[in-house]
Amino acid sequence: AQKVTQAQTEISVVEKEDVTLDCVYETRDTTYYLFWYKQPPSGELVFLIRRNSFDEQNEISGRYSWNFQKSTSSFNFTITASQVVDSAVYFCALSENSGYSTLTFGKGTMLLVSP
Amino acid sequence: DTGVSQDPRHKITKRGQNVTFRCDPISEHNRLYWYRQTLGQGPEFLTYFQNEAQLEKSRLLSDRFSAERPKGSFSTLEIQRTEQGDSAMYLCASTTGYGETQYFGPGTRLLVL
Numbered sequence: 001a002q003k004v005t006q007a008q009t010e011i012s013v014v015e016k017e018d019v020t021l022d023c024v025y026e027t028r029d030t031t032y033y034l035f036w037y038k039q040p041p042s043g044e045l046v047f048l049i050r051r052n053s054f055d056e057q058n059e060i061s062g063r064y065s066w067n068f069q070k071s072t073s074s075f076n077f078t079i080t081a082s083q084v085v086d087s088a089v090y091f092c093a094l095s096e097n098s099g100y101s102t103l104t105f106g107k108g109t110m111l112l113v114s115p
Numbered sequence: 116d117t118g119v120s121q122d123p124r125h126k127i128t129k130r131g132q133n134v135t136f137r138c139d140p141i142s143e144h145n146r147l148y149w150y151r152q153t154l155g156q157g158p159e160f161l162t163y164f165q166n167e168a169q170l171e172k173s174r175l176l177s178d179r180f181s182a183e184r185p186k187g188s189f190s191t192l193e194i195q196r197t198e199q200g201d202s203a204m205y206l207c208a209s210t211t212g213y214g215e216t217q218y219f220g221p222g223t224r225l226l227v228l
């Protein structure tokens with residue numbers, strides 16, 4: 001069965017600090033997809049990134065970057081020069097190629113960025 | 116280009132009452148998912164539709180829950196005889212294919228008193 005672990009429940013940083021959110025996953029499929037979503041206090045899940053299991057290239061989008069390592073089953077998310085607006089709960093999620101691609105989420109990491 | 120919409124955004128009801136939520140997916144998306152999120156947890160899968168067919172249901176979906184997607188457009192999720200344990204955020208997502216990005220609506224927050 002698929003599983004996603006986000007071991008960090010809450011992280012507090014001061015603005016302009018870099019922060020890394022960890023995500024470890026388990027799956028028996030060789031083809032799968034990994035996602036990160038942001039959930040601000042309003043509650044809506046905002047899509048950040050999708051990565052398939054065959055693409056291990058790291059990705060950078062502005063202040064955001066993602067490090068995908070199949071050898072350690074990890075898909076970590078780094079925010080560079082954090083800002084107060086980054087404060088939210090961040091979820092890592094996994095969908096397998098088998099079945100109906102339902103998403104399995106981790107429990108989320110709450111990021112608090114203070115001025 | 117409108118995203119996924121859900122109605123109502125908030126619902127307060129008394130234990131034992133029935134409630135119904137609506138989800139309107141992105142217009143060209145034929146796949147629709149319902150999830151439930153309780154406080155401090157990630158969303159958990161409830162049920163999946165491809166067009167009008169309900170193809171998968173989670174064991175979380177007790178027989179008090181029913182979902183429909185008539186004509187493969189909007190979907191409704193009904194909870195009968197609500198219990199306090201049903202209090203949660205109910206999220207709807209839609210997508211175009213397996214493994215593709217699921218786009219979420221704003222959710223319906225249910226509080227059962």
